[in-house]
Amino acid sequence: MIDSLPHRWITEQRRFGHEICLVLNSENERDTRQLLLNSCQLEQYLGVYSATNIAALADAGPFIFTLDQPGDRRIDELLDHPQRNWGWLTSVPKGDLRKLVSHWHERLIIGTRPQQALYRFHDNRVLARALEHLPVEAYPAYLGPAISVCFWNGTDWKTALSPAPGTYPVPDDPLWLRTPIPHPQATEIRRLNAHRYLLAEHLRAYVKLADLHDPDTWLCDRLALADAWGWLEPAQLEFLLIQSLQAPAFTLAPHWQVRPDESPTEHFERVHRETEFWQRDDRI
Known part of the structure; x- marks a missing residue:
């Protein structure tokens, strides 16, 4: 294990009564995704691109899983290899998986047709860069119902806490779309x-x-x-x-x-x- 911070974070969030979610960039993690799909109940996961106008990309898109097993060994491989940029962890109130997915549905598409792109919220590098540049007061509109997040920023594990988790409209000019991107x-x-x-x-x-x-x-x-x-x-x-x-x-x-x-x-x-x-x- 490179660092025990994710395990400490998971234990702490569970002690507070929060639900742990894995935001999985499943494009290159199909084995882990299949392992989780085979061991989760239907209400414990959602494909983010499903039931949207980009549903054709659902298989290559992100999935969000709730992890209800203390000491869950299914994600050990991910935590041991954060440099694969497989996604990130978040905590939400119990039963808020659909609210979390709905939050990101509203933030998926950048721009207007024909100049549209997909916002790669599930990429831990995108999340890390946004949180590095956003003021803390902008966290709620960005993270939505997420209470806390745990992510690899390229060199080490980081956590961030939202000051006011909840449901928020997308701002007219989202600050997270103005963060600089390394070339x-x-x-x-x-x-x-x-x-x-x-x-x-x-x-x-x-x-x-x-x-x-x-x-x-x-x-x-x-x-x-x-x-x-x-x-x-x-x-x-x-x-x-x-x-x-x-x-x-x-x-x-x-x-x-x-x-x-x-x-x-x-x-x-x-x-x-x-x-x-x-x-x-x-x-x-």
């Missing part, structure tokens, strides 16, 4: 969001892509191209991804390349106009 993590989050967007909105073309290219390599190449061109706005990246999926052999034509002395905005507007023209011509 390597921002790149990974963007890749994951782009991957999930293509799965949800362009599944047929994305699956067909795998016949010719490794999807992950292709997607990383598209993101690198967007960076090189300075196409940093969500609408620009969405346009690049969709048109790349529709291009012959999933490869863009030469006229997409940036011209000398062409700014990123001028480049995007030119390609956008040309694409609209040729697509309109094809429909005539």
Whole structure:
């Protein structure tokens, strides 16, 4: 065991009469998720993406489990390997699992269509960064019914206590969306969001892509191209991804390349106009 803090925290929260929940980033923890699914009652867990408009991603999305066994050995593997970034622990009032899931349902989608992304609340690094930068008075709107949280911040275990657990509306301008993102993590989050967007909105073309290219390599190449061109706005990246999926052999034509002395905005507007023209011509 790297540190006994999580066990001390669990014991303390149970002594106060609180229920312990595991917020599991199950995308890379399928064995643990299956172990818990096989040993939990139906009322002891929920898939967060289920019963939402992103239900197609439910299998790869987070699950929240209530842990009612003192000295629960089912999560030893997780606590022994926090560097796998499997999620985090929280305590809630007894019976508040559905309130906790409902709280995060309201905070899942960032932005408006077509420039939407998923907020990865279940990633302990996202939680740690938010709590590091939020003032304590902003904790309740962020954590909702959570009384306390226990998480790995990349170097050691941390805990945080909400001053007023409860049900809160989403603020008009959530402070947690303004926290700075370290560059390597921002790149990974963007890749994951782009991957999930293509799965949800362009599944047929994305699956067909795998016949010719490794999807992950292709997607990383598209993101690198967007960076090189300075196409940093969500609408620009969405346009690049969709048109790349529709291009012959999933490869863009030469006229997409940036011209000398062409700014990123001028480049995007030119390609956008040309694409609209040729697509309109094809429909005539």
